Amino acid sequence: MPKANITFEDIGITVTVPAGTRLIEVSEKVGAGIIYGCREGECGSCMMRIVSGGENLASPSVLEDKVLKENMAGRATRLACQAQVLGGDIVVRPA
Amino acid sequence: MASLRAGVVDDQALCIAPGIHWLGALDPAMRQFDIILKTANGTTYNAYCVRGSAGVAIIDTVKEGFSAGFFARLESVARYDEICAVVLNHLESDHSGALPELMRRAPQAQLYISPKAMPTLRGVLKGELDPQRILTTLDEAGESRVIDLGDRSLRFLQTPYLHWPDTQCTWLAEDGILFSGDVFGCHFCDERLFNDKVGDFRFSFDYYYQHIMRPFREYVLQALDIIEPLPLRLIAPAHGPVLRESPGDYVRRYRQLATPLLHREAGDEKTLLIFYVSAYGATERMAQAMREGAETIEGVRVSLFDIAGGEVAPFVDLIEEADGLAFGSPTLNGDAVKPIWDLLSSLTLVNVKNKLGAAFGSYGWSGEAIGLIEDRLRGLKLRVPLKGVRLKLLPTADELVACRDFGHDFALHLCGRAERRVLDISELG
C-alpha cells in the first residue's frame, strides 16, 4: 500500500501512514498541538499551517474551502479534520 | 409620595445620552442564566437606538419573549422606515430574539455583524433574510466598516470570544459611547438602570466575568488593548447597568480580573501538577514515582495533590496557571472515579488549550480509567504526548521505574526537549 510521512513540526514527530489517512487520525494520538472542535469541517478550530508538501494533500472540498474563507485563512492553511494525505512527505504545524 | 426609583417606564424608551435611547427589557424573575450562571435579582437585555441626522441605527435586540416591550419602546422614539442599520454585537438568543421580526418591520435596514458571526447567523435566521441585507463589519481590506448616520457614525471593534466567536463592540466616537455587548455586562436587574443609581452590583459584575469571560482570558487581554485607549464617556453593555459614571473603572476592573490570580512563583520554570485519587495506595505510589522522575529534569517545578484532600475551585485556579497536568485514577466499575470527573468538568471555566496532559493509574482487570481520562483531556484540547501508564494492582519495583520514566519523559516534553522521533501509525495504538 502506498505510504506517506506526516511530520508534526511542533513536537518533532514523523509518522508513516497509509495513503488516504486524514491528519486527525494521527495528530491527537501523537500529542501534536493541532486542536479540534466539531471534527467535521464546520468550526475551523483545527486550522493547521502546511509548512511543506501541500501538494501531497487531497484538494479541499467545497465545505472546507468555505470554512477556510470564513476564517480568513491564508493559502497554506488547511483543516486537519478534513485534509487527507495522498503520499510523499508533508510537514504541518498548528496555525 | 414621589418615588425615587425613577428609571425604566413600561413601553417607553429611556434616554441615556442626547439622541440615544435604551430599548431593552427587564427580566427580574430570571434566576438561572445559560444553565451555568445564577442571578439573585434577574437580568436585563439591553438594546439601543442611536439617532443621527441622516438615519437611525438599532444596536442589539432582546430575548424573544420580551419582543413586544422592545418594539413598543422602539416605536416611542423612531419609525421603522427611519432605521437604516441594525447592529448585532452578539448573536446569542438573549440578544437576537427580536431580530427576525425587526428585519421584517424595517425592510430597508441592513444588518451588520462581525465576520465570525456569519456561520452562526445561519442558525439564528434559518435562511429567512436576503443575503444582500447582511454586511460584515470588516470590509475586504480588513478595516472596520463605518455606518454613517450624518452627524454621528458607528465603527466596530473585533473582540472575538467575549463571549462567543462572533462577539464585537460598536464604537460611537462622536459621543465616546461603547456599545460593548456581553463585555462589561452583568446579570443585575434594577429599573434605575444607571450605575450611579442602581443597587450594589459589584459582585454580579465580577461573577459574570468569572463565568463568561474567564475561559477566554487571552482574548480579553487583546480586547482590552483595543478598548483602553478609547476616550470613553459611557459604556452601554448588553446586560445590567449602563455605565455612565466612571466607565474607565470597569475597564480597569477587567484588566485586574484578567491578570493571573496567583503570583507566578515558578518564574521561568515549567509547572507540572500531578493529581491523583487512590483507595489502597497503588495509584498514589505511581504518582509519587512520577513526581520523582519529573523532578530529575531541570526547569520543571512539580506539585503533587491528592484530590480527596482539596476543593475543586482552588485546584482550578492552579490549573489555569500550570503548564502540565497529570491525573491518576484507579479503575472502579469500568471508569475513572468521580473526584477526577468533578475536577475535569470544572476546567471549562479556564483556558487549558494546548497545556500538556497525562493519565495513569492502577487497575484490577480492565483498566478503562486511563484511556477515558486521556480522551477527556484531548476533548478539552490538551495535548497528550505520551501514552499513559497503567499497572495491575500493587506496583512492582520495575513498574515504579516505568512510572519514574514516564514522569521524566513527560517533563522533557514540558520543556520542549523531547527527542525527535519517527513512528509507524501501527505503534500509536
Ligand SMILES: Cc1cc2nc3c(=O)[nH]c(=O)nc-3n(C[C@H](O)[C@H](O)[C@H](O)COP(=O)(O)O)c2cc1C
Ligand atoms: C455559555 C455558552 C457557551 C457556549 N459555548 C459553545 C461552544 O463552545 N460550542 C458550541 O458549538 N456552542 C456553544 N454554545 C451555543 C449553544 O450550544 C447553543 O446556543 C444551543 O443552541 C443552546 O441549546 P439549548 O437551547 O438547548 O440550551 C454556547 C452557549 C452558551 C450559552
Ligand code: FES
Ligand atoms: S474540527 Fe471543526 S473544522 Fe475541523
Ligand SMILES: [Fe+2]
Ligand atoms: Fe452571550
Ligand SMILES: [Fe+2]
Ligand atoms: Fe448576553
